[in-house]
Amino acid sequence: QMQLVQSGAEVKKTGSSVKVSCKASGYTFTYRYLHWVRQAPRQALEWMGWITPFNGNTNYAQKFQDRVTITRDRSMSTAYMELSSLRSEDTAMYYCASLGASDAFDIWGQGTMVTVSS
Amino acid sequence: QSVLTQPPSASGTPGQRVTISCSGSSSNIGSNTVNWYQQLPGTAPKLLIYSNNQRPSGVPDRFSGSKSGTSASLAISGLQSEDEADYYCAAWDDSLNASVFGGGTKLTVL
Numbered sequence: 001q002m003q004l005v006q007s008g009a010e011v012k013k014t015g016s017s018v019k020v021s022c023k024a025s026g027y028t029f030t031y032r033y034l035h036w037v038r039q040a041p042r043q044a045l046e047w048m049g050w051i052t053p054f055n056g057n058t059n060y061a062q063k064f065q066d067r068v069t070i071t072r073d074r075s076m077s078t079a080y081m082e083l084s085s086l087r088s089e090d091t092a093m094y095y096c097a098s099l100g101a102s103d104a105f106d107i108w109g110q111g112t113m114v115t116v117s118s
Numbered sequence: 119q120s121v122l123t124q125p126p127s128a129s130g131t132p133g134q135r136v137t138i139s140c141s142g143s144s145s146n147i148g149s150n151t152v153n154w155y156q157q158l159p160g161t162a163p164k165l166l167i168y169s170n171n172q173r174p175s176g177v178p179d180r181f182s183g184s185k186s187g188t189s190a191s192l193a194i195s196g197l198q199s200e201d202e203a204d205y206y207c208a209a210w211d212d213s214l215n216a217s218v219f220g221g222g223t224k225l226t227v228l
Contacts, residue, residue, distance in 0.1 A: 035217065037163075044120055045155075045163065045206055047217040061216050095162055103210070104153040104168035111162050 002026035004096050004109035011115045017084040020112045022096030027107075029077035030054040033099040036070060036081045039111075040092040050099070051079055086116045121146060122207050122220035129226040135195040138223045140207030142188050146218055150210045152190040154183055157204040157222075166205070167192060194225075202227045 007021040022034065036048040049060035051070040058070050064083070072079045079096060094112045097105035123141040130136040140152065154167035165174050167183035170190065182193045190209075194201055207220040 037219075044222045045208075045219040047219065050217075059215065062214070097163075100168075102153075102168040102172065103151060104165050105155070105163070105208075106165045106168070106174060108162040108164070 006109040006112045009113040014118045019082040023078045034079045035097045037095045038092040091116045120221040121218035124220035124223045130197045131228045134197045138192045140190045145213035146209040146211040148188040153208045154192045155206045199227045
């Protein structure tokens with residue numbers, strides 16, 4: 001079955017960076033856009049950006065433009081989201097999600113908790 | 119402040135019908151399709167409704183969606199205790215060139 005499996009929880013210091021991975025299986029990795037969405041504790045979902053695994057093109061939310069980098073390794077069917085200059089407000093669950101033909105996120109990773117503290 | 123506006127909470131008793139609204143603008147709901155996601159406590163979101171009113175395989179027909187102009191709605195009929203969850207609407211925004219979500223609605227089954 002189609003699934004996305006993310007890397008484990010991270011605890012980071014303020015000002016550092018975190019890189020979260022998302023491995024796809026059960027479908028052709030290059031056929032679907034891969035998005036990243038985050039959710040701070042008890043807050044709403046917040047879209048961060050996407051990557052086209054086929055050619056590596058990216059599009060980021062303006063809020064994260066200067067701090068986020070989304071990449072992929074086609075040979076590993078894995079996408080990565082790196083967020084730099086971490087601050088306490090970046091403490092959140094980070095999800096990867098695959099966009100289906102219906103233009104909806106029909107496959108979600110299990111989430112990666114990132115905790116930022118001083 | 120979310121781009122799409124949802125009521126923060128909704129409630130109903132088992133068997134009742136409840137609706138959750140989602141209000142947007144011409145650049146998002148007004149020009150693109152709306153999707154709805156269900157997030158059970160402690161889990162990742164799950165696609166509930168896509169393309170305004172389509173249900174993925176496995177989603178009960180108790181769930182239905184609609185869209186009119188710059189607003190959309192999710193209806194749940196025959197409410198069950200397992201429907202207690204957070205519900206999010208989402209759409210693409212052409213002006214922001216971004217995917218936008220509502221603030222989420224917490225559904226309580228009394």
